[in-house]
Amino acid sequence: MANLELIKQLRDETGISIGECKKALDEGGSVEKAKEILKQWGKNLAAKKGDRCAGQGKVEAYIHANGKIGVLVELRCETDFVANSADFKNLAHELCLQVAAMGDNSETMLTNPWIKNPSKSVNDLINETVAKVGENIVLKKVVRVEI
Numbered sequence: 001m002a003n004l005e006l007i008k009q010l011r012d013e014t015g016i017s018i019g020e021c022k023k024a025l026d027e028g029g030s031v032e033k034a035k036e037i038l039k040q041w042g043k044n045l046a047a048k049k050g051d052r053c054a055g056q057g058k059v060e061a062y063i064h065a066n067g068k069i070g071v072l073v074e075l076r077c078e079t080d081f082v083a084n085s086a087d088f089k090n091l092a093h094e095l096c097l098q099v100a101a102m103g104d105n106s107e108t109m110l111t112n113p114w115i116k117n118p119s120k121s122v123n124d125l126i127n128e129t130v131a132k133v134g135e136n137i138v139l140k141k142v143v144r145v146e147i
Contacts, residue, residue, distance in 0.1 A: 006025055006031055006034075007021050007022050007025060009031055010024070010025060010031055010034055010035070010038075013031075013035070014035065014038055014128070015087065015128075015132050016038055016131055016132060020038065020041070020131075021034065021038070024037040024038045024041070038131065039124065039127075039128070041131065042127045042128055042130060042131035053078065053136075054076035054077055054078055054135075054136050054137065054138040055076070055078070056076065056077055056078060056079055056080045056082070056083045057074065057075050057076035057077050057083050057138075057140070058074075058075055058083050058088065058089065058092050059072060059073070059074050059075075060072070060073045060075065060089075060092035060093055060095070060096050061096070062093070062096035062097065062099075062100055064100050068146060068147040069100050069144070069145070069146045069147075070144070070145045070146075071096045071099045071100045071142070071143065071144050071145075072096075072141075072142070072143040073092055073095045073096050073099065073139070073141070073142055073143075074139075074140040074141040074142075075088070075091065075092045075095065075137065075138070075139055075140065076137065076138040076139075076140050077133070077135050077136065077137050077138075078135040078136055079135060082133045082135045085133060087129055087132050087133055088129065088133060088137070091125065091126065091129045091137070094114075094116070094125060095109075095122070095125075095139065095142075097115065097116075098112075098114065098115055098122060099142050099144050100144070101115050102115060103144060103146075104122075104142065104144075105142050105144070106139050106140070106141060106142040109122050109139075109142065110122050110123040110126070110139070111123065126139065
């Protein structure tokens with residue numbers, strides 16, 4: 001049985017519910033194995049939710065400090081409640097930063113490494129958010145302008 005300190009650590013590192021963290025720790029035995037289990041569960045959840053309509057969402061804008069790069073990202077989810085959540089807004093911002101730094105477009109960026117943690121792909125980042133919020137998330141459109 002997982003102890004409270006490990007559950008808290010895993011919850012702090014992943015943002016996933018305490019119950020799911022406990023189940024993953026019970027199954028995996030260590031924090032690192034539990035993270036892998038949660039990652040797989042997130043992929044499975046994203047696959048299950050992939051057919052659900054993502055009719056809500058946000059358009060996130062980012063202008064780089066030098067004023068020469070601008071990015072717009074259209075990110076969709078199922079409900080307005082999730083679209084206004086901190087996790088969803090953070091994901092939209094992270095995707096803007098990815099596009100600004102790498103020049104990615106929506107067709108290629110999902111398989112590319114995430115700039116803040118190259119051991120994860122951008123799709124992994126999206127799947128983690130799907131696991132947290134419990135809704136389908138779709139990257140619809142990316143626009144990058146550079147002078």
